[in-house]
Amino acid sequence: MSIKIENLTHIYNPSSPFETTALDNISFEVTEGEFIGLIGHTGSGKSTLIQHLNGLLKPTKGKILINQVDITSKDVKLQDIRKNVGLVFQYPEHQLFEETVYKDIAFGPANLGLNEEEIKARVVEAMDLVRLPFQELRDRSPFELSGGQRRRVAIAGVLAMKPNILILDEPTAGLDPKGRDEILEQIKSLHQQVQNTVILVSHSMEDIAKLVDRIIVMHKGKVSLIGKPTQVFKEVEVLESIGLGIPQITYLMKMLKENNIKLREDILTIEEAKAEIINWIRGNKNA
Amino acid sequence: MSYEGALYIEFKRGIYMEKMIKVDKVTYDYSNSEKEVIALNNISLEVKQGEFVVIIGHNGSGKSTLAKHLNALLLPTEGDVFVKGLNTKDESKIWDIRQFAGMVFQNPDNQIVATIVEEDVAFGPENLGLQPNEIRNRIESSLKVVDMEEFRHKAPHLLSGGQKQRIAIAGVIAMRPSCIIFDEPTAMLDPSGRKEVINTIKKLNKEEQITIIHITHFMEEAVNADRVIVMEDGDIVLEGTPREVFSQVERLKKLALDVPQVTELAHQLIKEGIDLPHDILTVDEMVMKLCQLK
Numbered sequence: 001m002s003i004k005i006e007n008l009t010h011i012y013n014p015s016s017p018f019e020t021t022a023l024d025n026i027s028f029e030v031t032e033g034e035f036i037g038l039i040g041h042t043g044s045g046k047s048t049l050i051q052h053l054n055g056l057l058k059p060t061k062g063k064i065l066i067n068q069v070d071i072t073s074k075d076v077k078l079q080d081i082r083k084n085v086g087l088v089f090q091y092p093e094h095q096l097f098e099e100t101v102y103k104d105i106a107f108g109p110a111n112l113g114l115n116e117e118e119i120k121a122r123v124v125e126a127m128d129l130v131r132l133p134f135q136e137l138r139d140r141s142p143f144e145l146s147g148g149q150r151r152r153v154a155i156a157g158v159l160a161m162k163p164n165i166l167i168l169d170e171p172t173a174g175l176d177p178k179g180r181d182e183i184l185e186q187i188k189s190l191h192q193q194v195q196n197t198v199i200l201v202s203h204s205m206e207d208i209a210k211l212v213d214r215i216i217v218m219h220k221g222k223v224s225l226i227g228k229p230t231q232v233f234k235e236v237e238v239l240e241s242i243g244l245g246i247p248q249i250t251y252l253m254k255m256l257k258e259n260n261i262k263l264r265e266d267i268l269t270i271e272e273a274k275a276e277i278i279n280w281i282r283g284n285k286n287a
Numbered sequence: 288m289s290y291e292g293a294l295y296i297e298f299k300r301g302i303y304m305e306k307m308i309k310v311d312k313v314t315y316d317y318s319n320s321e322k323e324v325i326a327l328n329n330i331s332l333e334v335k336q337g338e339f340v341v342i343i344g345h346n347g348s349g350k351s352t353l354a355k356h357l358n359a360l361l362l363p364t365e366g367d368v369f370v371k372g373l374n375t376k377d378e379s380k381i382w383d384i385r386q387f388a389g390m391v392f393q394n395p396d397n398q399i400v401a402t403i404v405e406e407d408v409a410f411g412p413e414n415l416g417l418q419p420n421e422i423r424n425r426i427e428s429s430l431k432v433v434d435m436e437e438f439r440h441k442a443p444h445l446l447s448g449g450q451k452q453r454i455a456i457a458g459v460i461a462m463r464p465s466c467i468i469f470d471e472p473t474a475m476l477d478p479s480g481r482k483e484v485i486n487t488i489k490k491l492n493k494e495e496q497i498t499i500i501h502i503t504h505f506m507e508e509a510v511n512a513d514r515v516i517v518m519e520d521g522d523i524v525l526e527g528t529p530r531e532v533f534s535q536v537e538r539l540k541k542l543a544l545d546v547p548q549v550t551e552l553a554h555q556l557i558k559e560g561i562d563l564p565h566d567i568l569t570v571d572e573m574v575m576k577l578c579q580l581k
Binding site for chain 2 (some may be wrong): 030036041042043079088146147173174175177178179194203243245247248249251252255259261270273274276277281284
């Protein structure tokens with residue numbers, strides 16, 4: 001499913017002393033099946049933006065088109081939007097509430113009015129996607145699981161709705177490196193399997209560099225940069241001036257260039273850097 | 288030579304460094320009827336006055352359980368923990384221990400109790416029964432250390448995560464502790480908030496001479512420590528300077544931990560037969576070493 005944002009503005013507490021413009025006339029498009037990284041420091045408008053995408057917030061001005069349908073128009077049912085656009089909040093495990101893992105994940109599908117069989121099939125599938133053993137955990141209370149497992153139960157609850165667009169707001173915050181890698185791997189493999197549209201909000205430039213097709217950088221309610229990771233991470237000065245960084249490895253390549261070692265600058269991962277440096281060293285020896 | 292003179296010389300030799308914390312063969316057993324959980328398995332550890340120690344390890348390795356032993360929030364099943372020579376099992380000393388060893392937790396929202404910044408910072412000193420003048424002094428100096436003086440009359444809920452966490456730290460320093468234990472204080476913050484808090488922690492160590500025990504998942508935060516301790520399954524499995532610890536890339540990966548990206552790159556290049564040291568930690572070091580290969 002595609003997303004098109006046109007001149008979107010959102011003002012909190014309008015005409016009061018607390019008036020704040022959280023989104024300031026932004027426009028961009030996301031094509032079907034794209035994997036987007038959304039970055040920006042706290043207060044840049046990221047969360048406000050994603051809450052518009054499934055109708056939790058209404059724009060002050062502007063349009064949001066999901067598959068060419070304007071979701072701000074009055075005749076669109078919110079339920080239809082939310083069936084298509086799945087939103088995983090920050091710390092989603094705080095929203096677990098049921099007695100068992102099964103019931104918690106089944107809550108969304110049950111509200112779609114599906115029959116028991118279909119609900120069960122969806123819970124099984126969603127748990128499989130996030131690598132939670134169905135038989136072992138189905139009757140356990142979500143509250144006795146580890147932090148990483150609880151987070152995966154919460155994500156499974158959204159996946160069980162089979163959204164065409166999956167939006168995740170810092171899904172790895174507070175997890176240890178292993179938990180982080182597992183969750184990102186699962187998001188990536190799901191994306192490869194079903195070609196869903198994914199929007200990932202993250203503070204980790206390393207994770208963004210590894211995963212996404214395009215990056216949207218937000219600053220003070222505006223889109224300040226948009227493009228492929230190699231293009232966006234070239235803009236070190238812009239990113240640093242708005243409190244963001246680039247992956248350490250990209251920074252290393254830039255520093256090497258400044259020291260007259262001629263290497264490609266558009267390098268985002270350790271593997272690429274390794275190949276490039278080895279080439280350079282072997283080239284030196286042959287020269 | 289006088290006794291004090293002899294002590295001074297010993298101090299200079301580094302022999303007489305006061306032990307801030309001593310963990311002596313501590314086991315902590317959380318087992319219940321359903322399953323056996325040994326969160327700490329016969330651990331011993333000493334932290335000297337003024338030291339900056341970072342503890343890493345994945346979730347469930349026992350880091351937080353250890354941290355909670357250091358100011359008597361948990362008591363050992365076996366073994367003893369001493370804070371400035373006081374045993375945490377001695378109930379009559381518990382308030383002294385908690386004043387010596389303050390603690391800052393992960394979620395800033397769970398640590399703030401008042402609706403105005405300065406009242407929040409005053410909470411601890413008020414409970415110590417101090418005079419109003421002294422309380423006012425402490426609020427002022429604590430907010431100054433964390434660089435939040437201009438926010439003293441603000442409401443905490445209007446602050447950013449990094450600012451809230453610095454208020455929580457001010458509340459702890461207002462108790463004048465000798466040691467602060469940070470349990471993943473940056474886990475919920477964005478990169479700029481994380482930087483603010485890390486700079487504050489470094490300042491507490493360097494300028495206020497407060498002993499720091501910092502638990503984190505972010506390996507970059509460990510690079511500047513005096514000592515890094517790695518935990519796994521309730522045991523200390525690696526210990527040393529950041530260079531000693533991070534040069535063991537394979538070992539850390541087996542423990543499902545990260546190393547800085549440049550350290551990992553250096554490790555991979557060494558495997559390809561390129562002559563680089565094993566203990567590269569920063570971009571600058573890597574650039575320097577590669578330039579030497581030119």
